[in-house]
Amino acid sequence: MSSFIPAQSDDVSIATIRALAADVVTKANSGHPGAPLGMAPVAWVLFSRFMNLNPKNSKWFNRDRFVLSNGHACALQYVLLHLLGYKLSMDDLKAFRQLDSLTPGHPEAGHTDGVEVTTGPLGQGFGNGVGLAVAQAHLAAVFNRPGFDLINNYTYVFTGDGCLMEGVASEAASLAGHLQLGNLIVIYDDNHISIDGDTNLAFTENVAGRFQSYGWQVLRVKNGDTDLPAIFEAIAEAKLEKNKPTLIQLTTTIGFGSKQQGTHGVHGSPLKADDIRALKAKFGLPDQSFYVSPAVYGACAEIGQRGAATEVQWNALLSQYAQKYPELHSELVRRIAGDLPQNWEKALPTYTSKDAAQASRKLSEITLTALAPVLPELLGGSADLTSSNLTKVKGSVDFQPPSTGLGDYSGTYIRYGVREHGMGAIANGIHAYGGIIPYVSTFLNFVSYAAGAVRLSALSGHQVIWVATHDTIGLGEDGPTHQPIETAIHFRATPNLAFWRPADGNETSAAYMVALKSKKTPSILSLSRQNLPNLEGSSIEKASRGGYVVHEVEREDLTIVSAGSEVSIALEAAAKLASGGIRTRIVSLPCWFVFDQQSEDYRLRVLRSGAPILSLEALSTAGWAKYSHEQYGLSSWGASGPYQKVYEKFGITGSNIAVIGKKVVEFYKQQGGPVVSPLVKAFTV
Amino acid sequence: MSSFIPAQSDDVSIATIRALAADVVTKANSGHPGAPLGMAPVAWVLFSRFMNLNPKNSKWFNRDRFVLSNGHACALQYVLLHLLGYKLSMDDLKAFRQLDSLTPGHPEAGHTDGVEVTTGPLGQGFGNGVGLAVAQAHLAAVFNRPGFDLINNYTYVFTGDGCLMEGVASEAASLAGHLQLGNLIVIYDDNHISIDGDTNLAFTENVAGRFQSYGWQVLRVKNGDTDLPAIFEAIAEAKLEKNKPTLIQLTTTIGFGSKQQGTHGVHGSPLKADDIRALKAKFGLPDQSFYVSPAVYGACAEIGQRGAATEVQWNALLSQYAQKYPELHSELVRRIAGDLPQNWEKALPTYTSKDAAQASRKLSEITLTALAPVLPELLGGSADLTSSNLTKVKGSVDFQPPSTGLGDYSGTYIRYGVREHGMGAIANGIHAYGGIIPYVSTFLNFVSYAAGAVRLSALSGHQVIWVATHDTIGLGEDGPTHQPIETAIHFRATPNLAFWRPADGNETSAAYMVALKSKKTPSILSLSRQNLPNLEGSSIEKASRGGYVVHEVEREDLTIVSAGSEVSIALEAAAKLASGGIRTRIVSLPCWFVFDQQSEDYRLRVLRSGAPILSLEALSTAGWAKYSHEQYGLSSWGASGPYQKVYEKFGITGSNIAVIGKKVVEFYKQQGGPVVSPLVKAFTV
Known part of the structure; x- marks a missing residue:
């Protein structure tokens, strides 16, 4: 020494x-x-x-x-x-x-x-x-x-x-x-x-x-x-x-x-x-x-x-490395630059409405499994909920000290333990180092434990991807201690944070695509425990705009705007309303942050004037008035029980939303006058 | 043994x-x-x-x-x-x-x-x-x-x-x-x-x-x-x-x-x-x-x-205690029952507009100092920010092990250390025990560190009072790492949580009054670092309804609804607008949770139809569309600097809000038709 x-x-x-x-x-x-x-x-x-x-x-x-x-x-x-x-x-x-x-x-x-x-x-x-x-x-x-x-x-x-x-x-x-x-x-x-x-x-x-x-x-x-x-x-x-x-x-x-x-x-x-x-x-x-x-x-x-x-010495060493290990060298250079490999998006899974319903946490696993071979910069992990978050790609090696016999430092999966806040801060550090895109996972409700780290991620522009499963009352039996209510709007209101609630397989792929392209923005992927049908009107391209019309109708009486697991419920409601003669469009809004970045023209085509817009989400309605005239959601804590029963308790079913939708249409007819999109504003900040 | x-x-x-x-x-x-x-x-x-x-x-x-x-x-x-x-x-x-x-x-x-x-x-x-x-x-x-x-x-x-x-x-x-x-x-x-x-x-x-x-x-x-x-x-x-x-x-x-x-x-x-x-x-x-x-x-x-x-033995002991220590006994019985002493509210400070401007954290200190003698059940503390939060009543004793020589267990002030989340969970436990109303303090931004405990407080109905100072960009120099943006809506969207942003002295007293009466609801008092003038139109009674008209005008062209440190800025804007012929009412909305519990009739009188409503807050605008047609606030992170400069940077000044207000009035004139209060809804959940 x-x-x-x-x-x-x-x-x-x-x-x-x-x-x-x-x-x-x-x-x-x-x-x-x-x-x-x-x-x-x-x-x-x-x-x-x-x-x-x-x-x-x-x-x-x-x-x-x-x-x-x-x-x-x-x-x-x-x-x-x-x-x-x-x-x-x-x-x-x-x-x-x-x-x-x-x-x-x-x-x-x-x-x-x-x-x-x-x-x-x-x-x-x-x-x-x-x-x-x-x-x-x-x-x-x-x-x-x-x-x-x-x-x-x-x-x-x-x-x-x-x-x-x-x-x-x-x-x-x-x-x-x-x-x-x-x-x-x-x-x-x-x-x-x-x-x-x-x-x-x-x-x-x-x-x-x-x-x-x-x-x-x-x-x-x-x-x-x-x-x-x-x-x-x-x-x-x-x-x-x-x-x-x-x-x-x-x-x-x-x-x-x-x-x-x-x-x-x-x-x-x-x-x-x-x-x-x-x-x-x-x-x-x-x-x-x-x-x-x-x-x-x-x-x-x-x-x-x-x-x-x-540094000069190091650069010389790097040049020799380029000679001896040209592929490793170009990979290292690519990763230091933060460039994604060409055509990586082609690995993203796509779906049609004929594909079986799956939980979006499962769709996330499918996506990660497809991406892992093409994006070795992904360094994942979970706060001790691996089997629930479905974030460990099969065959991946643990990031562990070699002496443990449980993996080695080249491994791409970190066992964070039940340490959500630490995990968030560590992930910020991993991203700050460069060459790595960290993803981390826990239940959505427990991302709140890490709120301090998440906000710094957004403030500093760290590309950290949170795989946040069990995202509403749809998690069912674990009950209100685990059911987010206030969580979505908390993160939606955080500047430079992309909070995604994909409704199906294509939307899940879109969320990953945008998250992986956003070098200076963290993303939270809010995913369901329960199965979700693959929608007829979804595509990666459409969903990657943050919001789009998933079910179009001309001269509508009503638009329902929804996100995540509730989009398919909105579609059920639309079908019921249609049979009662109420023409209902459905808009899926998986990511407010990304939707807000679209052109005004596009946004006003998606959430257009002419008919009332009703929002539907199995979370607090706070914030939805920005995109809708009327809001349906939860104003209280959730409940423990099988998830279908919990949804019923809070009226988030196709049939109840049809009843609500009808009320909205009648109310606006009574009000009279033109119905102006909530996006039409006197000024922009 | x-x-x-x-x-x-x-x-x-x-x-x-x-x-x-x-x-x-x-x-x-x-x-x-x-x-x-x-x-x-x-x-x-x-x-x-x-x-x-x-x-x-x-x-x-x-x-x-x-x-x-x-x-x-x-x-x-x-x-x-x-x-x-x-x-x-x-x-x-x-x-x-x-x-x-x-x-x-x-x-x-x-x-x-x-x-x-x-x-x-x-x-x-x-x-x-x-x-x-x-x-x-x-x-x-x-x-x-x-x-x-x-x-x-x-x-x-x-x-x-x-x-x-x-x-x-x-x-x-x-x-x-x-x-x-x-x-x-x-x-x-x-x-x-x-x-x-x-x-x-x-x-x-x-x-x-x-x-x-x-x-x-x-x-x-x-x-x-x-x-x-x-x-x-x-x-x-x-x-x-x-x-x-x-x-x-x-x-x-x-x-x-x-x-x-x-x-x-x-x-x-x-x-x-x-x-x-x-x-x-x-x-x-x-x-x-x-x-x-x-x-x-x-x-x-x-x-x-x-x-x-x-228990029978214990009750017997309690009876003997009643004989020997009648005053202590009746106090213990009162505190176990969770009853507040008679007329305690009389200790709450009141103010007129002639009283000097003060920071609401200071107003909070004045209130706590006034309440401490009448409400011995208050057991306060701070996460190592006592001199900033102003939460230690002068002369109060630390809650400390006697062997430390720094206080004793009868002390009413807990030195929590820099442990916000632990503090929140401990306060929930203190309240669960009974006989005590705990208050805890840190900067508003760091209440987010304790989000996991705060949500359980609200879910379980623990009367915990958070004294959350330094509540907007108004904290100035500490900068965006410390300036809340997303924080207010996070807690406003949490069920059974009263999030208060008092605008002046009377509103601060009102916040404490309601918080102390709410046996099953936690409260967060979001308080300013900077001085705030005492308003002409405020009173404890009015503010205790969660929202009220602080500046009334007949046949208004515009209502501005605001909260906390921005209410006085809204009043400045109203004066400027009035001099330009635009009749502007001002509504102070210190607590959404409490306001939402008022009668529909009252709420519709406060946020009435007839003229556009503009919200103003130096935080994210998320959620304000529930109470307003147009929203002014921050859509990005804050900035480090003297607070007046920071307010200017983000346009939160009387003169800029007057400009915005004028735009809103003109916009709604152009739109034509009646302007309906955003509180008028097709259904209630």
């Missing part, structure tokens, strides 16, 4: 990071100086001595990944990115937390060069880090060959007490231990302070013991404020452990250097002018705001040059 | 529980026989030797609480409840998982006599158990007196591997250890099987080590299948430890007695007829369905009699 060689620039660099972070927060008059002041030394040791990175090409594939799970400490990250030469100027630092700046209040991936994942909501970054490590292990197992250790980076995560209290981090940590992710190194800023005050108030567990119980190596650094050699040695030792993730418990003083150091007063409030002045004096810096000496810039430039040289 | 005295009825009782549970699942052809077969011995030892309960009065206040966190094993619970003489007949058992039966697919509190909390969604029951234990500790500290150990029950939780993988349980467990809850005993069914198969697939952590790290006592029973004395001794030992919660790691064989025992095949599928026959033969029972021998009923009746006698 190499040992720490001090450099002249170390102290001044650390002092500069501290002073800059304090300046950044004070200028914004908003933000968190405490953790940056405390973690500046470990950040410096990590970036100056260990991180493989190229600031001039922040997307170099084999770079080490850095995650700031305690994202409120982002002044630290922004300062580092600036000093190292990423696309972040001093002016950007000065615009910290200002509107439309590159330095928002918490780090946002895709927004700021060099930020790997979006953090701030506590615990998420920890989970992302596990995902980044999973992705590295997987791609290494798939692509590395003797002499070609192409993919061998480490993932480093900074975390605070807050993240470690969060269940999402606990879940991810337990799985990381099980998966023996030796490439994951988490540095825990053990500063004994959270917002409420001393951690003695609420967080007195033995963190080291807990992580050892998860199967982690735990190392300690007693003086994280100044003992650079100890920090160095801990990281070096962590890198040597190949079969366990490592937690480095680093004792620091929050707000080190401030008059308020060691108190929660310094956690989330800017330092006062005199405090900053004293701090700079203490560290031997000039009394100047946003000051960086040439020596510090010089030291940082060297780090960048070292990284650039490493 | 007493030791186990075997009874003749033990073996046959355990065999009967196993056989009945198998019968129940097989008759339903749906359910989970595995855990009931495995946990029948521990259930029998616990209920026959330890539990203080009175089946004839399942609400006896000092009963021991039993929680089946692995709620899918409910056949076990239903069988026990039946045998012990709760209001659950053999016919009810035969109706397992049938529509409208008393034996739904997972246990539902308030639905089935003797079920303390609703479980099934994994990890929730564990958190509820911690809450039940917190409540016991608190009420004991408040009401017990020397010689009057009135409140001294234990809480017993059954849990499986699934619950222990969930982050919500990890959070609750860590806090329970910190809180030194010696009255909490969790029995972990360590059967090595989850749905995906052997726990080796995903759950290889050292559970005992983890719980010891949390500060728990961990005991082990190696043979939970047959070793009744060892089970007995473990529970007895657990009861002796007064300063730590105990986890009893009980090794069992899932599906014990079935041909498929020890495999995941027996987890969630009914036993076949021949398997049940063999099982009954093995246990010496007749080949008969739903058979209970008189001996077993007799043994169970004895348990009930023992419990009834204990």
